Amino acid sequence: MKRVLKIVMWVVLALIVVLAAAVFAGLQMGERKLKRQIDANPQPVAYATSAEVLPQGKYLFDSRGCAECHGANGEGRVMIDKDGFHVRTPNISPTGVVARYTERDWVRAIRHGVKPDNTPLFIMPSEDYNRLTDADFAALVAYSRSLPPSTGPGAEIRLPVPVKVLYGFGAIPDAAEKIDHKLPPAQPVQVAANAAHGAYVANMCIGCHGPTLSGGNIPGGPPEWPAAANITPGAGSIMPIYDTAEKFRAMMRNGKRPDGSTVNAAMPFSSLKAMNDTDLDALYAFLKTVPAKAAGGR
Numbered sequence: 001m002k003r004v005l006k007i008v009m010w011v012v013l014a015l016i017v018v019l020a021a022a023v024f025a026g027l028q029m030g031e032r033k034l035k036r037q038i039d040a041n042p043q044p045v046a047y048a049t050s051a052e053v054l055p056q057g058k059y060l061f062d063s064r065g066c067a068e069c070h071g072a073n074g075e076g077r078v079m080i081d082k083d084g085f086h087v088r089t090p091n092i093s094p095t096g097v098v099a100r101y102t103e104r105d106w107v108r109a110i111r112h113g114v115k116p117d118n119t120p121l122f123i124m125p126s127e128d129y130n131r132l133t134d135a136d137f138a139a140l141v142a143y144s145r146s147l148p149p150s151t152g153p154g155a156e157i158r159l160p161v162p163v164k165v166l167y168g169f170g171a172i173p174d175a176a177e178k179i180d181h182k183l184p185p186a187q188p189v190q191v192a193a194n195a196a197h198g199a200y201v202a203n204m205c206i207g208c209h210g211p212t213l214s215g216g217n218i219p220g221g222p223p224e225w226p227a228a229a230n231i232t233p234g235a236g237s238i239m240p241i242y243d244t245a246e247k248f249r250a251m252m253r254n255g256k257r258p259d260g261s262t263v264n265a266a267m268p269f270s271s272l273k274a275m276n277d278t279d280l281d282a283l284y285a286f287l288k289t290v291p292a293k294a295a296g297g298r
Contacts, residue, residue, distance in 0.1 A: 026165030033168060035119055040112035040181045044103035047145070048138040057143025060136060063274040064129070064204050066092075066144070074144060075152035083160065085222055087123055090155035093147045097154065106141050111185075113175030122167075123157060125207040126175040131186040131200070172219045175207075193278050198286025201279045205231070208266075210298025213290055218266075225266045227296065231287055236295025239287060248284045249277065 048057075061067055069089050071077045076091040090097040098106070105116045113126030132140070159167075166172045186203075189196045202213065208228045209215050215228040229238040242248040247258045255262060255269045263269075 026168035030164045030168030037118045038114045040114050042107040045134050045137050048142040053139040053142050057139035060140045065271045068271045074147045075150035086158040088156040091152040093150035095149040120174045120176040127178045128204045128207045130179050131203040133188045193281035195286040195289045198282035201283045212293045214293035214297040216296040216298040230295035232290050232293045234292035234294050245281050245284045249280045
């Protein structure tokens with residue numbers, strides 16, 4: 001019996017050593033990843049100087065998540081503060097982190113998930129914005145630069161050790177890893193309630209629902225977040241309950257399913273409710289055309 005206990009003790013000790021070594025290695029690799037240089041080769045988009053673009057810029061700022069993450073005036077806010085996971089977003093008003101941004105720096109950050117020093121932005125869903133047309137991009141930047149100066153505190157990110165380790169081993173990718181930096185900007189399509197425009201709008205969904213929109217666990221999300229839903233027509237899809245554009249539009253605005261139940265608050269409803277009817281109907285039309293995928297494939 002003593003021999004068996006001794007063997008068990010050595011096995012447990014070996015496992016602890018292996019686990020500690022894996023954690024240490026993951027942390028070290030994560031630090032190196034955050035310091036890596038990324039040559040995104042961003043092509044600058046000229047600043048829009050006409051006030052005529054500001055309404056479209058505000059619409060994008062409000063409906064595509066900028067206000068939800070950075071605050072209505074870009075002052076930054078605490079997005080997550082739970083179980084050792086603390087994220088305060090940066091102040092992106094003209095007196096914030098973007099004060100010295102060049103035209104190229106705006107492209108680098110928003111489209112590519114890369115800081116001005118060419119290191120990756122860890123929490124920035126640039127994959128959702130990578131396909132913005134130059135016109136929409138310029139309007140969004142123009143509106144951001146028109147915001148009132150704010151003295152909000154700077155960004156602050158504290159991550160639990162498991163998240164750091166998973167990031168180091170590649171289980172949680174940053175935005176720069178998800179983006180094809182060689183893709184040219186999307187070409188404009190007519191703004192209409194059709195699938196062609198809906199495909200453009202749907203780029204805002206891929207950060208959570210995945211490139212195929214089939215959903216699944218959201219890499220790097222807080223542990224209480226549920227798996228993202230399958231919004232393709234495939235097995236396990238949630239779309240059958242939205243058999244009309246009106247039902248889909250209502251859910252995106254009020255966070256309620258047709259049966260009155262509440263959709264999880266991980267969905268960014270404070271942004272989605274700002275979307276206009278054309279964008280929502282176009283998105284709905286597009287989702288009916290995407291290839292069917294089984295739930296969870298992202």
